[in-house]
Amino acid sequence: xxxxxxxxxxxxxxxxxxxxxxxxxxxxxxxxxxxxxxxxxxxxxxxxxxxxxxxxxxxxxxxxxxxxxxxxxxxxxxxxxxxxxxxxxxxxxxxxxxxxxxxxxxxxxxxxxxxxxxxxxxxxxxxxxxxxxxxxxxxxxxxxxxxxxxxxxxxxxxxxxxxxxxxxxxxxxxxxxxxxxxxxxxxxxxxxxxxxxxxxxxxxxxxxxxxxxxxxxxxxxxxxxxxxxxxxxxxxxxxxxxxxxxxxxxxxxxxxxxxxxxxxxxxxxxxxxxxxxxxxxxxxxxxxxxxxxxxxxxxxxxxxxxxxxxxxxxxxxxxxxxxxxxxxxxxxxxxxxxxxxxxxxxxxxxxxxxxxxxxxxxxxxxxxxxxxxxxxxxxxxxxxxxxxxxxxxxxxxxxxxxxxxxxxxxxxxxxxxxxxxxxxxxxxxxxxxxxxxxxxxxxxxxxxxxx
Amino acid sequence: xxxxxxxxxxxxxxxxxxxxxxxxxxxxxxxxxxxxxxxxxxxxxxxxxxxxxxxxxxxxxxxxxxxxxxxxxxxxxxxxxxxxxxxxxxxxxxxxxxxxxxxxxxxxxxxxxxxxxxxxxxxxxxxxxxxxxxxxxxxxxxxxxxxxxxxxxxxxxxxxxxxxxxxxxxxxxxxxxxxxxxxxxxxxxxxxxxxxxxxxxxxxxxxxxxxxxxxxxxxxxxxxxxxxxxxxxxxxxxxxxxxxxxxxxxxxxxxxxxxxxxxxxxxxxxxxxxxxxxxxxxxxxxxxxxxxxxxxxxxxxxxxxxxxxxxxxxxxxxxxxxxxxxxxxxxxxxxxxxxxxxxxxxxxxxxxxxxxxxxxxxxxxxxxxxxxxxxxxxxxxxxx
Numbered sequence: 001x002x003x004x005x006x007x008x009x010x011x012x013x014x015x016x017x018x019x020x021x022x023x024x025x026x027x028x029x030x031x032x033x034x035x036x037x038x039x040x041x042x043x044x045x046x047x048x049x050x051x052x053x054x055x056x057x058x059x060x061x062x063x064x065x066x067x068x069x070x071x072x073x074x075x076x077x078x079x080x081x082x083x084x085x086x087x088x089x090x091x092x093x094x095x096x097x098x099x100x101x102x103x104x105x106x107x108x109x110x111x112x113x114x115x116x117x118x119x120x121x122x123x124x125x126x127x128x129x130x131x132x133x134x135x136x137x138x139x140x141x142x143x144x145x146x147x148x149x150x151x152x153x154x155x156x157x158x159x160x161x162x163x164x165x166x167x168x169x170x171x172x173x174x175x176x177x178x179x180x181x182x183x184x185x186x187x188x189x190x191x192x193x194x195x196x197x198x199x200x201x202x203x204x205x206x207x208x209x210x211x212x213x214x215x216x217x218x219x220x221x222x223x224x225x226x227x228x229x230x231x232x233x234x235x236x237x238x239x240x241x242x243x244x245x246x247x248x249x250x251x252x253x254x255x256x257x258x259x260x261x262x263x264x265x266x267x268x269x270x271x272x273x274x275x276x277x278x279x280x281x282x283x284x285x286x287x288x289x290x291x292x293x294x295x296x297x298x299x300x301x302x303x304x305x306x307x308x309x310x311x312x313x314x315x316x317x318x319x320x321x322x323x324x325x326x327x328x329x330x331x332x333x334x335x336x337x338x339x340x341x342x343x344x345x346x347x348x349x350x351x352x353x354x355x356x357x358x359x360x361x362x363x364x365x366x367x368x369x370x371x372x373x374x375x376x377x378x379x380x381x382x383x384x385x386x387x388x389x390x391x392x393x394x395x396x397x398x399x400x401x402x403x404x405x406x407x408x409x410x411x412x413x414x415x416x417x418x419x420x421x422x423x424x425x426x427x428x429x430x431x432x433x434x435x436x437x438x439x440x441x442x443x444x445x446x447x448x449x450x451x
Numbered sequence: 452x453x454x455x456x457x458x459x460x461x462x463x464x465x466x467x468x469x470x471x472x473x474x475x476x477x478x479x480x481x482x483x484x485x486x487x488x489x490x491x492x493x494x495x496x497x498x499x500x501x502x503x504x505x506x507x508x509x510x511x512x513x514x515x516x517x518x519x520x521x522x523x524x525x526x527x528x529x530x531x532x533x534x535x536x537x538x539x540x541x542x543x544x545x546x547x548x549x550x551x552x553x554x555x556x557x558x559x560x561x562x563x564x565x566x567x568x569x570x571x572x573x574x575x576x577x578x579x580x581x582x583x584x585x586x587x588x589x590x591x592x593x594x595x596x597x598x599x600x601x602x603x604x605x606x607x608x609x610x611x612x613x614x615x616x617x618x619x620x621x622x623x624x625x626x627x628x629x630x631x632x633x634x635x636x637x638x639x640x641x642x643x644x645x646x647x648x649x650x651x652x653x654x655x656x657x658x659x660x661x662x663x664x665x666x667x668x669x670x671x672x673x674x675x676x677x678x679x680x681x682x683x684x685x686x687x688x689x690x691x692x693x694x695x696x697x698x699x700x701x702x703x704x705x706x707x708x709x710x711x712x713x714x715x716x717x718x719x720x721x722x723x724x725x726x727x728x729x730x731x732x733x734x735x736x737x738x739x740x741x742x743x744x745x746x747x748x749x750x751x752x753x754x755x756x757x758x759x760x761x762x763x764x765x766x767x768x769x770x771x772x773x774x775x776x777x778x779x780x781x782x783x784x785x786x787x788x789x790x791x792x793x794x795x796x797x798x799x800x801x802x803x804x805x806x807x808x809x810x811x812x813x814x815x816x817x818x819x820x821x822x823x824x825x826x827x828x829x830x831x832x833x834x835x
Contacts, residue, residue: 308496327497350500354709381768
């Protein structure tokens with residue numbers, strides 16, 4: 001069974017440095033890190049202390065608000081450091097590998113005999129639970145909820161982001177097992193969105209609903225797909241999970257150990273050999289970046305995630321928990337004389353035809369992080385709708401989020417959106433509105449006021 | 452980059468904690484005019500589109516230039532041709548420039564002074580919107596209006612029309628039309644009648660210049676102008692509104708670059724054409740008998756619809772709202788022309804009226820969306 005989702009409004013941004021179809025195995029990391037800021041609104045309660053020995057799958061910390069949600073070590077080794085910031089907030093937990101990779105083992109009986117609750121317990125205990133996220137709010141799912149449906153988007157339309165088909169290619173069994181597990185967590189449909197006309201093994205999975213998605217970014221965003229298939233109403237929950245995380249769950253049920261392998265696309269214009277690396281969640285990245293090679297002599301920005309939604313990190317930092325893309329951009333801290341005059345500086349593309357970039361729709365650009373202007377009041381209307389394929393008024397919703405009018409936010413569809421859906425508005429706004437930031441604050445307000 | 456270093460040095464006293472910190476917005480306005488700043492993204496998307504408000508506004512100014520140049524030419528043309536003395540095109544441009552450039556200068560000086568003062572006072576950056584407003588205001592005034600009236604209208608428009616509501620992006624009325632409406636009601640003898648549309652008409656006996664709509668309103672149907680003249684624009688009228696052709700060039704620039712809303716423009720033309728056609732069939736007075744095509748070409752209709760009604764801040768903001776807003780601007784423009792002899796030209800009042808109603812239109816368009824969402828959620832509650 002398959003359905004079509006056609007997205008019209010959106011934007012394909014062509015950037016140089018997309019990862020080539022090569023998967024390299026990265027050396028086993030000397031150390032890894034867990035970064036609580038990857039888990040939005042989770043307040044960590046530490047279980048281990050510096051110097052403790054942990055196996056892969058041992059609990060490192062759990063959520064103060066829900067003790068069942070546990071975060072486990074991806075490798076075996078010694079807790080080297082627990083970095084704290086202001087107000088003793090935990091910033092980073094670093095674990096040095098002992099190179100043995102011993103894992104905590106779980107007893108798993110035949111999958112067919114396990115019901116939803118048994119599966120939830122296993123997922124929670126093994127550290128696999130944080131991969132499951134919920135809409136509304138785009139946070140880790142609450143195990144007590146029963147979602148009306150689950151969505152997996154296996155296409156990635158963000159510029160120079162990882163291609164999930166390449167990543168899933170050698171994890172077919174794991175992915176299928178993971179899908180079977182997730183299917184039991186909902187009474188509704190398990191929806192898998194694939195790129196239209198792609199010949200993937202996912203087409204052959206039974207008991208799931210397949211959606212053929214076509215169109216420009218943000219067609220690959222799972223929130224956009226949910227909106228077109230089964231929109232979220234007040235009080236409803238939908239769970240979402242990234243494709244490779246489905247495979248991690250599948251691997252856990254096949255082997256009984258938590259082994260969070262991550263295939264990461266290193267991409268971006270300054271990368272010499274943009275390609276994929278197979279490593280472990282939380283790995284230290286400097287070796288991989290050096291292997292891919294970056295142009296020297298320039299100030300660079302390293303991003304955990306894609307260039308529209310990722311978070312900035314240092315080169316010495318570690319791979320994030322969720323992202324399959326690691327992007328590198330040149331910093332754009334330079335001036336451009338009279339750069340605001342139309343048809344000047346055509347090396348920066350534009351949704352307006354005020355730059356000659358429209359003549360070459362397929363040209364790939366070497367964009368940097370310059371804002372190309374300054375933040376201003378909302379002036380131009382209609383530009384947000386062009387890149388926002390939902391039956392929602394984006395500008396009106398943003399304005400209500402800014403003033404924190406909960407009733408209006410609810411009416412205008414706050415439950416259906418996630419910050420990533422506003423990333424193209426960030427990109428294309430002529431007033432340089434920080435839309436993702438505003439929406440995240442709006443969602444957080446909803447969580448604290450409505451729950 | 453030497454200029455850059457010079458600016459950075461000059462900027463030092465304006466930095467945080469220095470003595471002229473308060474005046475930083477004023478300095479930044481000049482700085483960012485010369486250079487797109489070196490700011491990099493901090494939150495959200497790491498890359499950004501080339502477009503910013505400066506670029507959008509400059510595009511509108513470029514779109515205005517053909518109409519402005521023709522306005523300068525036509526000012527000279529009306530003057531010399533009525534006087535009956537020999538002239539060459541150089542004379543026309545010189546006469547027009549002498550009249551119009553001082554008005555533009557006054558408009559920018561007064562308006563930008565108020566804008567800068569508010570930016571410093573409120574501590575925000577200077578918005579670029581006034582670059583367009585400041586050019587629009589002289590373009591829609593009669594050519595002989597005294598400069599002090601231009602200055603006063605500008606000050607009124609920026610103070611009351613814009614800053615009183617909270618500045619750029621918050622105003623309800625289009626600031627340029629606010630300026631014109633202010634002058635229109637405060638100094639009616641300088642803004643309407645048959646002596647103000649041609650340069651020096653009130654001082655020299657030989658020159659008179661009634662607008663076509665003025666003639667029609669006074670019951671005179673023997674027009675001395677051909678439709679082609681109305682289209683090209685060699686007729687009396689406010690400075691830059693007369694040439695439908697040049698306005699169309701501007702409209703093309705706005706629509707092609709995506710800066711102006713084609714929905715509002717097309718909606719207005721449809722609204723005005725339909726209303727005009729309806730009155731043609733009725734035909735009770737001269738203005739009703741005036742062909743609907745000519746209605747679209749005379750007066751400020753084309754200019755108002757392309758450059759004023761499309762002001763994104765004061766127009767409707769939703770896609771459907773823009774259509775409704777446009778249609779109603781066209782409808783009211785012709786209605787006012789036909790039914791109100793005191794105001795032969797209705798486009799200014801039609802747009803201002805619809806500016807006031809634009810939030811209401813948007814409210815109902817959005818309400819449809821909200822109701823659809825509520826209905827959907829009730830359905831699932833029932834099913835459950």
